Amino acid sequence: MPLTDTQIRNLKPKDKPYKVSDFQGLYVTIAPSGSRLWHMKYRIDGREKRLSFGAYPAISLAQARKLRDDARARLAAGEDPGEVKKEEKRQKLLVQESIFAKLAEAYKSKAEKEGRADATKIKTEWLLGMAIDAFGNKPIAEVTSPMVLACLRMVEAKGNHETAKRLRAKIGAVFRYAIASGVVEHDPTFALRDALIRPKVKSRSAITDPKEFGGLLRSIDRFQGQVTTRIALRLLAILAQRPGELRQATWAEFDLEKAIWLIPAERMKMRMPHSVPLPAQALGLLKDLKRITGNGVFLFPSLRSMLRPMSENTLNGALRRLGYDGDEMTAHGFRATFSTLANESGLWNPDAIERALAHVDGNKIRRIYARGEFWEERVRLADWWAGYLDEVEAGSPN
Known part of the structure; x- marks a missing residue:
């Protein structure tokens, strides 16, 4: 007999976990701590498997049934809903790991292991900090040439042409690191080589007389x-x-x-x-x-x-x-x-x-x-x- 919200709320914990079924494979597990977790039992290729949907009441009875129906639709299409869920989780993690800020940190860590001078590390931190402020929370594959150019233009607008040039180079270095890591295929800074104002080369002043x-x-x-x-x-x-x-x-x-x-x-x-x-x-x-x-x-x-x-x-x-x-x-x-x-x-x-x-x-x-x-x-x-x-x-x- 299908469950109701009142029944679920009134389920009491026991010394050991136990299950109470809804229908079509959906059931709730009550732990000794009193927590209530949604699961679905299904069979694929002759094997019985289990899918987790989360805790009640964060996942309501209606939401749990919707998740069960989606999983059954995948089964009908010949897909394993458990493997689909794992793949979706893996892709989500990949997206989180591929955001520009994380790859910039990985690039800086690599540079540090290579023994770069402290002054170089400080400058790199400062330059990439501007890029992270502009688009650091985006997956690196979604960072486009116009986005990078907008960041560079903000620096350029202050008259800091040499800084804009160096910032473009550092952003490009992060992209090349990401390309080598298999995260992205293209470096959008390559198209910006001629987009910036060229800084005037100024020799350091010296007395030669x-x-x-x-x-x-x-x-x-x-x-x-x-x-x-x-x-x-x-x-x-x-x-x-x-x-x-x-x-x-x-x-x-x-x-x-x-x-x-x-x-x-x-x-x-x-x-x-x-x-x-x-x-x-x-x-x-x-x-x-x-x-x-x-x-x-x-x-x-x-x-x-x-x-x-x-x-x-x-x-x-x-x-x-x-x-x-x-x-x-x-x-x-x-x-x-x-x-x-x-x-x-x-x-x-x-x-x-x-x-x-x-x-x-x-x-x-x-x-x-x-x-x-x-x-x-x-x-x-x-x-x-x-x-x-x-x-x-x-x-x-x-």
Whole structure:
């Protein structure tokens, strides 16, 4: 006899679960806890199987009968309703796992395992955060070129053309990760290559006149701020490495006896380890610095915490305090100064200068054979450059 809502509500729990039937295979199971669960019993290919519909009263009697009727219709069509339900659940999970935000997180996790630099990870987080805000809750297969372009246009409208370009590249990287994972087949950012305003290429400002550069070196020696900041500026001038590589340097990377600084691959822009010869002038500065920060991890710790390196704004800020604005000189500009004056000297192999700057040859085969070359010349180059700086600072460059 068919059940009624009153009967179901009045069913009392027992020590063991028990069933009360409705009709056409539908029944409710009453658990010892008092919960009431809908099930349907059916047979397919001679085997008895069971289908679950959920709990009463969340699933009413009328809804349970509707679900039973749908399952019986599938049986009549030769389908197994239990397998259909499993497949629908699997597809739903696939959709949930394929939303852009989840794939972006997976891409970031992959990049982290590959040992990307902290600065790169922070920038990636920031860029993809804008994309996630725009369409992160959508399945990646539903993210179209117009959707991506709308996100990019919002960035572009603020005049941030370089950021828009980089954001397009990061979104494309997530799509390529998804393509490799078999989640999607196309990258909608490919069609947007020519849709954005091209950012104007602006070289980092640098002083390349020896007399003017000598004036800068004298200003650095008179710097009234933190001693560690003054030493960092001097080391930037002598070693010509990227500001981020210097300010994040750890004492463990330096062998002062062998006069070498070995920067590990994970901290290098091109993900390759880089060795830097240390001339006598650099060694003198490092020994002075070791008396100040040698008990910590970083050469240039933050003023707020010895566990963090100096802020990325510190060195440019120091140059501004010395009276050099962003159109005259930047922390990164010391590299351009070195490259320009070392090349103009005509004393050194241009490839040795490029290797000193950790610039990677675009020719992979040539790079493999050149990896160990130029070291001895680079040691002589480093000594010459440090001596040349002493001369320009004194006002008498050769």
